Amino acid sequence: METNQTIAQIQDFKGKYPKQLWYLFFSEMWERFSFYGMRGMLYYFMVHELFMKDTDANLQYGATQAWVYAFTFIGGLFADKIFGFRKSLFWGGLLMIVGSIILTIDPKQFFFLGVSFNIVGTGFFKPNISSMVGKLYRDDDNRRDAGFSLFYAGVNLGALIGGYICIAVGKSELWANIVPENLRWNAAFGFASVVMILSLLTFTQTQKSLGEIGLSPLLNVTPNKKRILEWSTYIGSILIVPIIIVMVSNTQYTDYFMYAIGPISILYLLYEMKGFSVAENKKLIAALIFMLFSIVFWAFFEQSGGSLSAFAADNLNNTVLGIKLDPNGVNNSANSLFVIVFAALVGIVWLWMAKKKIEPNTVVKFGLGFLFLAGGFWVFYYTKFFAGSDGKTSLDLFTFGWFIITFGELCLSPIGMSAMTKLSPQKTQAVIMGMWFLASAYGQYFAGLLGANIAEASENSSNLEKLNVYADGYEQLAIYALIAGVVLILISPLVKKLMQDVK
Numbered sequence: 183m184e185t186n187q188t189i190a191q192i193q194d195f196k197g198k199y200p201k202q203l204w205y206l207f208f209s210e211m212w213e214r215f216s217f218y219g220m221r222g223m224l225y226y227f228m229v230h231e232l233f234m235k236d237t238d239a240n241l242q243y244g245a246t247q248a249w250v251y252a253f254t255f256i257g258g259l260f261a262d263k264i265f266g267f268r269k270s271l272f273w274g275g276l277l278m279i280v281g282s283i284i285l286t287i288d289p290k291q292f293f294f295l296g297v298s299f300n301i302v303g304t305g306f307f308k309p310n311i312s313s314m315v316g317k318l319y320r321d322d323d324n325r326r327d328a329g330f331s332l333f334y335a336g337v338n339l340g341a342l343i344g345g346y347i348c349i350a351v352g353k354s355e356l357w358a359n360i361v362p363e364n365l366r367w368n369a370a371f372g373f374a375s376v377v378m379i380l381s382l383l384t385f386t387q388t389q390k391s392l393g394e395i396g397l398s399p400l401l402n403v404t405p406n407k408k409r410i411l412e413w414s415t416y417i418g419s420i421l422i423v424p425i426i427i428v429m430v431s432n433t434q435y436t437d438y439f440m441y442a443i444g445p446i447s448i449l450y451l452l453y454e455m456k457g458f459s460v461a462e463n464k465k466l467i468a469a470l471i472f473m474l475f476s477i478v479f480w481a482f483f484e485q486s487g488g489s490l491s492a493f494a495a496d497n498l499n500n501t502v503l504g505i506k507l508d509p510n511g512v513n514n515s516a517n518s519l520f521v522i523v524f525a526a527l528v529g530i531v532w533l534w535m536a537k538k539k540i541e542p543n544t545v546v547k548f549g550l551g552f553l554f555l556a557g558g559f560w561v562f563y564y565t566k567f568f569a570g571s572d573g574k575t576s577l578d579l580f581t582f583g584w585f586i587i588t589f590g591e592l593c594l595s596p597i598g599m600s601a602m603t604k605l606s607p608q609k610t611q612a613v614i615m616g617m618w619f620l621a622s623a624y625g626q627y628f629a630g631l632l633g634a635n636i637a638e639a640s641e642n643s644s645n646l647e648k649l650n651v652y653a654d655g656y657e658q659l660a661i662y663a664l665i666a667g668v669v670l671i672l673i674s675p676l677v678k679k680l681m682q683d684v685k
Contacts (some may be wrong), residue, residue: 187393193320198533200318202395203329204387207336210311212381213275214337216282216374217304219344221247222369222514224297225354229271231290231367236637244630245295245436247487248425249625252443253305258313258616260306262609264411267317267396268309268389273416274306275382282375289367296371298426302419309615310396311385316397316603316611322683324536330600331529331592338521344512348373355508386428387642430607433630440627447470447617454610462607467606468680469614472598473550473621476664479594481632482555482659483587486513488633489652490562497569497641497649498577509577516581520588528592544681545674546600547593552667554590557659558583566653573645604684 192200210662211485223245281299284292315333319326350356352370354363361369389396400408412454434507448470453464488514498509535541542550561583569575606614632655638649 183343185454187391189317189394191324192318192393192395193313195318198325198581199329199332202318202388202391203315205331205391205651206311207333209388210333210481211336212377212384213278213307213311214380215344216278216340217300217344217376218341218514218518219348219374219377220285220297220300220351220371221487222345222491222510223367224487224493226349226495226510227289227293227352227367227490229495232293235641236492237634237641239370240492240633240637241302241433241630242430243488244627244633245566246301246430247484247626248440248623248630249301249430250304251619251626252439253301253306253614254309254619254623255443255447255613256356257305258309258613258619260415261310261313262611263612264304264415265400266398266400267314268392269398269412270306271314271385271396272382273419274303274310275385276310276417277303277376278307279378279382281610282371282378282641285371286368286375289371291347294431296577298423301426301430302423305417309619312599313603313611313615314392314396314545315599316615321493322603325533326604327532327597327600328529329526329564330597331532332582334595334599335594338369338518338525342515342522343517344374344568345518346508346511349514349533350511353508355511357466379404380539393671397650425523440624443620447620449612451613454613458607464680464682465605465684466607466614468677468684469602469617470546471510471677472544472548473618475552475666476594476598476618476621477628478624478662479552479555479590480561481628482663483591484626484660485633485656486517488629489636489655492633492637493562493652494580495648496645497573497575497652498580499574500577502577502581509579512581513584516584516589517591518526521592524528524588525592534539542680544597544684545677546599546671549667549671549674551590551592551594552588552663552670554588554593554596556660556663556667558587558590559656559663561586563653563657563660566650566671568648569646571646573649575595575649601684602616 192202225239225243228234228242229236230247232243234249250257257270257274261267265273278300279294281303284299286297289296319329347356348370351361351373353365401410428430429439451466455466491510494513499511500506502512532541561579565575565579568579599615602614602618603611636652636655640648643651
């Protein structure tokens with residue numbers, strides 16, 4: 183393995199993908215197993231083990247996920263200014279391991295403590311590995327979108343395995359003859375800790391191949407000052423865990439935080455923009471437009487962890503193409519399976535269209551993402567017409583809805599990460615990637631509010647009545663997604679001008 187390559191040499195790779203992308207792919211894959219495994223358990227565990235009401239569990243889920251993604255902004259900021267991508271990723275991984283082990287020991291008693299460690303750890307880990315992927319490519323390299331699509335397949339391979347295994351083990355739908363009944367949730371959370379260790383080992387054993395990518399930004403400061411800044415960050419990130427516990431367990435505090443963090447991040451970006459050229463600032467405005475639309479996308483998409491989790495538990499049959507499967511496991515992992523199957527193909531299609539000079543620009547791709555999202559939620563709505571008197575409907579049709587939404591996600595999420603790295607000046611790249619995930623935090627937050635409204639409307643209803651309430655709610659989301667997609671496509675010429683030379 184070459185360890186002395188410059189960034190220019192790394193970026194001058196031959197073929198479709200740089201070798202370093204594969205190392206980051208596997209590190210991210212195991213981390214996403216851990217993350218999506220726990221994400222898929224949160225709502226169900228809160229309702230069935232912590233005995234929260236559906237409405238409260240939706241709000242709690244939205245708050246938890248909002249904090250996860252909000253901390254990616256903070257993690258990106260500290261990576262840019264103090265740690266660098268690599269050290270930030272390593273520290274975040276350690277915190278996630280600690281959080282997962284805490285949940286493995288006693289998930290009921292230490293639920294919020296373990297979740298809070300994972301929130302802070304994810305904030306340091308997630309934005310920086312994505313930023314390192316962007317550094318593997320020159321700014322004008324049209325292979326970048328294909329690279330991010332492949333990287334996104336790694337995200338979803340981990341999400342597929344973790345998303346199904348963890349919840350199925352916790353519900354005793356999988357390996358019930360191996361895992362004792364009283365330890366099923368301990369084992370489910372335990373899987374998340376083991377694979378997080380694998381993620382960190384993968385990164386530490388391959389990071390030398392990254393050359394100068396992700397090293398500390400404090401190379402020009404004295405060793406003593408560097409040590410003070412780094413240890414202050416270590417200690418501060420531990421001390422903030424009790425605060426996160428309070429904020430996450432009391433969702434009204436999350437409301438106050440979400441009212442503040444978005445405007446603060448934009449003010450910080452405006453401050454940074456004073457030092458950039460007009461051309462650079464136009465690109466940043468385009469990035470903000472993408473972020474605003476992504477909030478809407480994720481507010482709908484992330485019903486998967488909230489209202490769709492309740493829908494899967496209560497209103498879906500348990501067979502797909504005649505194969506018996508856990509409906510919650512399918513809800514957590516079907517999208518990931520389809521991404522794995524089609525992500526590389528979509529990336530190749532973008533490359534082929536680029537060669538033919540017919541590739542749609544990034545804005546139009548975003549708009550198409552919303553149209554697919556609308557189609558998927560319309561299918562979720564349409565499941566009501568296949569329901570029996572017991573309020574249970576077709577898991578096959580539900581899975582087909584996720585099939586359609588997957589193409590929307592592939593038009594938006596990996597392309598969005600790629601766009602953030604292309605539109606942001608180098609010195610704020612991790613912050614911009616953090617703001618991209620902060621937009622996801624708002625999406626998660628609004629997803630919880632939407633799910634809570636649907637749950638409240640169906641409270642004290644029969645299972646069939648509940649199905650109709652949820653389905654009608656998904657019809658409304660389909661209409662709003664359609665409108666957003668059309669608007670985005672209509673304004674694409676304006677946004678394209680702001681993007682200038684960025685494709």
